[in-house]
Amino acid sequence: MSELFAVAARPRVIVNGLSPAEIEAIRPLCGSLVETDSVANAHPEEYDALITTESEFYDYLEFPRRITFARLPISKEHEAMVYGRTKGSREGGKQFTRSSTQFSPAQRFDLSKFTRAEGISSLVSSSCLPPKGATYSGMPLDVYPIRQAQPLLLERLNDPQALAAIFERDEISAVLEGYDSVLWLPDQARSHLPDWLLWVFARWRVVTPDAFPVSAEWETVDEWASAEELEARTALAAFDASEAQRLAKIKSQRLIFTHALENAALAGNDHRQLLKATGESLEMAVATALRALEFEVVDADALPENQGYKKEDLRVSDGKWVAIVEVKGYTKAGKSNDLQQVNKAAKTFARTTGRDADAIWLVVNSFREMDPAQRPLLIPDRPDEIATFAEDDHGLIIDTRDLFKLWQAVTTGALDASAARAHLRASIGRFGFVGADTATDLRPELSTEQAPG
DSSP, rough: OOHHSSSSSSSSSEEOOOOOOHHHHHHOOOOOEOOSSSSSOOOGGGOEEEESSHHHHHTTTTTTOOOOOOOOOOOOOHHHHHSSSSSSETTEEEOOOEEEEEEOSSSOEEEEEHHHHOOOOHHHHHHHOOOTTHHHTOOOOOSSOOOOEEEEEEEEEEEEOOEEEEEEEOOOHHHHHHHHHHHHGGGGGGOOOOHHHHHHHHHHHHHHHTTTOGGGGGGGGGGGGGGHHHHHHHHHHHHHHHHHHHHHHHHHHHHHHHHHHHHHHHHHHHHHHHHHOOHHHHHHHHHHHHHTTTTTEGGGOOOOGTTTTTOOOOOEEEEEEEEEEEEEEEOOOOOHHHHHHHHHHHHHHHHHHHHHSSEEEEEESTTSOGGGOOOOOHHHSOHHHHHHHHHHHHHHEEHHHHHHHHHHHHHHTSHHHHHHHHHHHHHEEEEEOOGGOSSSOTTTEEEEEOOOO
């Protein structure tokens, strides 16, 4: 075998795991090509490059230039059974770094600066991006055996793994230990195998020009192409140019929408103060929400008759109907003694105006640092006190989450502002808003009655 390959055309390529169709597709790019069922039985010095499937980047280190297609993603159970005890092979007591199936796949990915600089963005995008939501094999960039990693495609995460990369010894290590380069790709990239060979052979040619002569690629240039090939290449180039223009136009149009979304997010942040803020910021957010429902809202601090007395935070009116509103924000749960505090404000209102308020509202933003969807029920352990508050004072406890949903329904046009006001005015106990089509209080411990007009 050694004598045979002494005169074999270069690059001399040995492959393992490729299909017959894949072998035929890359044959024109290889000076000579050998298929083997067992790489372990091959002599590395007889070949210029090795192509393997279902492999790790460190497999067959005795071959200094390798194209390795990652093993296919597997189930959690299979991963634990096969790889649970070890992270890979060992050398001198050190663990080799292996790829792993990403069972919580990223939703977004980035082409690296290296990919863009090499001019292979289209190749990486078309051959390495996984289907949306699909699992894939990922590789850390800090690997052992120590290699300098040039990622081609990365997860858009804080600690990203590569879906495709080239791992090489740095210049100093290459001088001391010899050149070593492995192109590690996802299995799906085999669909573009000839393109990957063209790119990596050109890279390897810089270091070992004799092993990868340009002449091995002569069958792919126009000078020696048939009329049918020239016509097909021209059509493909025209299509690629048209697609590039179309994508550029789409990208430009999409920027309009992304800018609009960024501007809308500023307004959204103002709305979400209702769910995040406390103190004066929360009072302002509650006032803004109620004004969006077309209530008249006054900051009680601005009323001269309230000077020196315990007063409400906001005074809300709808015609002659008046509610006094106390606003509270908490990192933890709401407090039941807030009911007594708002009752004191109600007495001040009656003393200074000569009439009772039509309603007393306690608006609370509790557990304000939590995801609103995960927050517990507001003041869940005082049903009797809430019932008394409702019956004696036409009292209403409002969770800012429900007020936000009501505000959203009105501003999006799903619910008329007059219907939203009527729903609030009619509610006592604990306010609940399910949706615009069911603007009633559906929680069993709540009650509603028509407020005086």
